[in-house]
Amino acid sequence: MAFDWNRIxxxxxxxxxxxxxxxxxxxxxxxxIIYLLYAFINYMLFIFSTPTFCQTCxxxxxxxxxxxxxxxxxxxxYDCHGHKTFFSKIFAKVESLSELYxxxxxxFEVPIAPKKFSSDHNCKYCHPNDVKRVxxxxxxxxxxxxxxxxxxxxxxxxxxxxxxxxxxxxxQHCVYCHLNVVHADKKEDRRPQMEFCMQNxxxxxxxxxxxxxxxxxxxxxxxxxxxxWYEIHGAMAKKEDCRKCHAYxxxxxxxxxxxxxxxxxxxxxxxxxxxxxxxxxxxxxCHKDEYCLNCHGIVPK
Numbered sequence: 001m002a003f004d005w006n007r008i009x010x011x012x013x014x015x016x017x018x019x020x021x022x023x024x025x026x027x028x029x030x031x032x033i034i035y036l037l038y039a040f041i042n043y044m045l046f047i048f049s050t051p052t053f054c055q056t057c058x059x060x061x062x063x064x065x066x067x068x069x070x071x072x073x074x075x076x077x078y079d080c081h082g083h084k085t086f087f088s089k090i091f092a093k094v095e096s097l098s099e100l101y102x103x104x105x106x107x108f109e110v111p112i113a114p115k116k117f118s119s120d121h122n123c124k125y126c127h128p129n130d131v132k133r134v135x136x137x138x139x140x141x142x143x144x145x146x147x148x149x150x151x152x153x154x155x156x157x158x159x160x161x162x163x164x165x166x167x168x169x170x171x172q173h174c175v176y177c178h179l180n181v182v183h184a185d186k187k188e189d190r191r192p193q194m195e196f197c198m199q200n201x202x203x204x205x206x207x208x209x210x211x212x213x214x215x216x217x218x219x220x221x222x223x224x225x226x227x228x229w230y231e232i233h234g235a236m237a238k239k240e241d242c243r244k245c246h247a248y249x250x251x252x253x254x255x256x257x258x259x260x261x262x263x264x265x266x267x268x269x270x271x272x273x274x275x276x277x278x279x280x281x282x283x284x285x286c287h288k289d290e291y292c293l294n295c296h297g298i299v300p301k
Contacts, residue, residue, distance in 0.1 A: 045089045049078035059108050063183050070182045080118045111159045123174040138217040147173055155200050158193060160184050234285050257286060276300065
């Protein structure tokens with residue numbers, strides 16, 4: 001059945017004139033209607049942004065459980081993930097319709113990688129710069145310096161402390177280091193991980209890799225204080241687990257071993273045979289038997 005648009009127009013005009021018979025009714029009723037509509041939408045935005053509502057989707061239940069077990073259990077979802085202004089909240093809900101699609105079709109990824117990060121403004125609402133932070137162990141508070149770093153591009157992070165992902169960071173500082181502060185199963189994974197720091201920044205190129213930059217009390221192991229440490233560290237590496245300290249720097253060993261050893265000075269060509277006879281195993285740290293053939297034609301005994 002086709003709509004009678006003229007009839008609809010007549011009815012609309014009739015009821016509008018009945019509800020707004022004169023300008024006094026317009027002046028009084030229109031602001032009230034706008035306010036009630038605003039209050040209703042704002043209330044619905046609040047309801048649809050609570051932890052109770054978020055965990056109704058089964059894929060979010062694990063994140064709801066992590067939130068309950070975190071230090072932010074008294075902070076609502078929207079306090080971190082949301083927006084403060086009325087219209088920004090509406091735009092955010094429109095953008096989140098894609099999440100509804102993935103929920104209905106079962107095409108959501110696991111673990112769920114954030115598409116947008118909590119803003120620094122949301123974090124600083126509860127954690128202003130002038131609040132003194134008590135860090136565990138011997139850590140130095142580096143927040144002032146880290147706030148001056150411009151974060152952009154893709155960085156390797158660990159989601160839930162288990163799965164490595166490359167995510168796009170654009171200007172957000174807090175979540176750059178504190179990505180898993182709430183959503184991680186293990187409490188130790190909620191703190192910034194040393195591996196993340198060393199791989200993405202403190203690699204000796206982008207930022208210093210000196211222990212003293214972050215730690216107040218990181219003495220050298222006793223074995224490293226030996227005068228001949230450079231000579232014996234290769235043999236010690238077979239007995240000790242060097243990865244406890246050095247696994248965080250990619251290609252840590254290669255960074256040194258690609259350079260010429262200190263012993264290989266100007267007189268090395270004439271003196272290396274004595275060193276080789278004394279301890280051939282040191283040579284094998286870098287060279288194979290074939291290397292000797294380049295000059296000697298045979299493998300020296």
